[in-house]
Amino acid sequence: MxxxxxxxxxxxxxxxxxxxxxxxxxxxxxxxxxxxxxxxxxxxxxxxxxxxxxxxxxxxxxxxxxxxxxxxxxxxxxxxxxxxxxxxxxxxxxxxxxxxxxxxxxxxxxxxxxxxxxxxxxxxxxxxxxxxxxxxxxxxxxxxxxxxxxxxxxxxxxxxxxxxxxxxxxxxxxxxxxxxxxxxxxxxxxxxxxxxxxxxxxxxxxxxxxxxxxxxxxGGKSPVILADDYDIKTALSRILGGKVYNSGQTCVAPDYLLIPQALEDEVIRQAQAIMAKRFSDIQHPDYTSIIDDASFSRLCDTVKDAIEQGAKVINLIPQSKLDPQQRKFPLQLVCQPTDAMIVMQREIFGPLLPIVTYKTLQQALDYINARERPLALYLFSNNKAVQQQVLDQTRSGGVAINDVMLHVAQDDLPFGGVGHSGMGxxxxxxxxxxxxxMRPVMHQAALSSTKYLYAPYGKIGKRLINFIINRKFSRYE
The missing domain is CATH 3.40.605.10 (Aldehyde Dehydrogenase; Chain A, domain 1)
Structure with missing residues (x-):
């Protein structure tokens, strides 16, 4: 046609x-x-x-x-x-x-x-x-x-x-x-x-x-901030669960993880342990395929680019390798990513999770704010002051605290982006x-003082205008 x-x-x-x-x-x-x-x-x-x-x-x-x-x-x-x-x-x-x-x-x-x-x-x-x-x-x-x-x-x-x-x-x-x-x-x-x-x-x-x-x-690159007060195992259980949904092919999927620098080794260890209990093989019927060959190739190229530029890539389902025929792609961590890598330049939309370390929370917030506003932002912290600081100093389409993605399923919460992640x-x-x-309607009454507010203005009209202005605005001095 x-x-x-x-x-x-x-x-x-x-x-x-x-x-x-x-x-x-x-x-x-x-x-x-x-x-x-x-x-x-x-x-x-x-x-x-x-x-x-x-x-x-x-x-x-x-x-x-x-x-x-x-x-x-x-x-x-x-x-x-x-x-x-x-x-x-x-x-x-x-x-x-x-x-x-x-x-x-x-x-x-x-x-x-x-x-x-x-x-x-x-x-x-x-x-x-x-x-x-x-x-x-x-x-x-x-x-x-x-x-x-x-x-x-x-x-x-x-x-x-x-x-x-x-x-x-x-x-x-x-x-x-x-x-x-x-x-x-x-x-x-x-x-x-x-x-x-x-x-x-x-x-x-x-x-x-x-x-x-x-x-x-x-969409965009939706960040996850892990604060040092939150239990690592609980956080990763939820983060990795959300990342595996639809093999990461979700607009609000966790795109990269910001963690305190001192916790990197522990985060990697815990992530490996969690995924080892969930999947021994990506041939599992609950592990979703990448949608098409072009998307599969894009993810392969993204990993290759990261490795060539010095990143450490860790397969969290180590018994499984890439399966081009079924387009199954194992969940992988990308450690020590840089801004020059493709994985940090565009929305991943697949089972790759970069880990970015920070020394202070402010450094993490500055990192997020230096980039386009994401569709979602996730924070894991029980500290009310930290929660408020993150909410005050960042902008995103939506926020979930101590979980990922579930805010989209709340029917009484509006869903939408901001800036490059959308509008409306x-x-x-x-x-x-x-x-x-949402149509505004004014119903005028049978009797109305506005009859004095039509030109040419008589004494009553001028006095009324003067009274309205001077009385109304003097109230806010």
């Missing part, structure tokens, strides 16, 4: 959705909840097929991991929206200035129209459903563009959603080469993109043609409000 034909077909889908939206621009709460419940049942009834499809796309993806990280989190986001959408939809009363009373002010949430969602391959179900839930709860129509690396899941979701929803409400689009470019150029009422910073810039530039607002969920938030109320027009 030619680029022009793809763009034409996509625009037809969008226009049909927009026309349908204009026929029902303010869906009732019952309609929104009914749509959310249908999505929920779709996932519950077909969870085995979903796990199989995602595993087929990866080569090897644990059904248990898909159930935990994608099906469970998707269902939780739906349940949260079903529970709260009625309250979210209520008009919000706002304060009216004394000078304009008895007028009344409010903010009413209204649907935007058609929301576009560009889904990455690493968590293809959850990153389809979570933004879709926010869009449906807000009363919108939804178009979803899947990744070219999610062909099996895309085909399954197209089949399942077509059975329960019309294309005028939810439309699932497969990637056909140039689909992503054409999709990001459509005149959506809002566009959500999850992926790399480089692609995010291109998506934002395309969306700007029609002034389409965007949520960009990008969704999940829970923030997702609903982001995909709504």
């Amino acid at each position: 030619s680029d022009l034909l793809i763009a034409s077909v996509l625009e037809q889908y969008r226009q049909r959705q927009y026309d349908a939206f204009m026929q029902q621009p303010m869906p009732m709460v019952e309609d929104r909840i009914a749509a959310l419940k249908k999505v929920k049942q779709l996932i519950i009834q077909h969870q085995a097929q979903i796990c199989e499809a995602i595993a087929a796309d990866f080569g090897c993806r644990s059904a248990s991991e898909t159930a935990l990280l994608e099906i469970f989190t998707s269902l939780e986001s739906i349940n949260d929206a079903i529970k709260h959408v009625k309250a979210w939809m209520k008009p919000q009363r706002r304060h009216t200035s004394l000078w304009f009373k008895p007028a009344k002010n409010s903010v009413i949430p209204q649907p935007l129209g058609v929301v576009g969602i560009i889904v990455p391959w690493n968590y293809p179900l959850f990153l389809t459903i979570a933004p879709m839930v926010a869009a449906l709860a807000a009363g919108n129509r939804v178009m979803v563009k899947m990744s070219e690396n999610s062909q099996h899941l895309c085909q399954l979701l197209q089949q399942l959603f077509a059975a329960d929803f019309s294309n005028e409400q939810i439309c699932i689009i497969a990637e056909e080469g140039q689909t992503g470019i054409a999709f990001s150029q459509l005149k959506f009422d809002h566009l959500i993109f999850t992926g790399s910073t480089t692609t995010g810039k291109a998506v934002m530039a395309a969306a700007a043609t029609h002034l389409v607002p965007v949520i960009l969920e990008l 938030h969704y999940h829970g109320r923030e997702g609903f409000e982001r995909l709504s027009k």
Whole structure:
């Protein structure tokens, strides 16, 4: 299919959705909840097929991991929206200035129209459903563009959603080469993109043609700070557990570990002991494959570059070697990395964990702040003063203290980046409000003093203006 034909077909889908939206621009709460419940049942009834499809796309993806990280989190986001959408939809009363009373002010949430969602391959179900839930709860129509690396899941979701929803409400689009470019150029009422910073810039530039607002969920190098007061074994158990999820192919995965200099040998020893108990071999069905050959080669080149520049690389699953055929890559520590190494220059997105040492906590914070703002930051410390210092002196999309990654699964916490790690938030109320027009409305009363504030100004008007200004501002002297 030619680029022009793809763009034409996509625009037809969008226009049909927009026309349908204009026929029902303010869906009732019952309609929104009914749509959310249908999505929920779709996932519950077909969870085995979903796990199989995602595993087929990866080569090897644990059904248990898909159930935990994608099906469970998707269902939780739906349940949260079903529970709260009625309250979210209520008009919000706002304060009216004394000078304009008895007028009344409010903010009413209204649907935007058609929301576009560009889904990455690493968590293809959850990153389809979570933004879709926010869009449906807000009363919108939804178009979803899947990744070219999610062909099996895309085909399954197209089949399942077509059975329960019309294309005028939810439309699932497969990637056909140039689909992503054409999709990001459509005149959506809002566009959500999850992926790399480089692609995010291109998506934002395309969306700007029609002034389409965007949520960009990008990535970056999410640091983990281990303070000297925290138990090393407990910290590493959680850090390595998060790093192994999806073989590190997670936008909020721990990207590098900052530890006190004196603890390096102990950290390495504890990490080896922990992983020895978890995996004897990467052929284990719960150890996920790297998504494609290009990504596997990139990780191999990253390790080679680090070794050539003097880093010490430690395989934490030593009985296993690289498996190009199944694209399985053992978790490895990269010790004594330098800024010149590729491993410290870009998001790793794989099972490599550099260890950077620091002498003082301030040195660790300066190291983080010298780089682009990450999507997540993790701190392991029970010291309240240390926790506050890290929160005050750093900026990131989100923070988890004494764990990693789990903040993303908290439905009442907004999820989003800052700077190079993205813009905008969704999940829970923030997702609903982001995909709504929070429309300000002022209701003027029958009697109002503003009749004196029209030109030409008489004596009463001039006195009133003088009184308002001098009285109001004198209160703050």
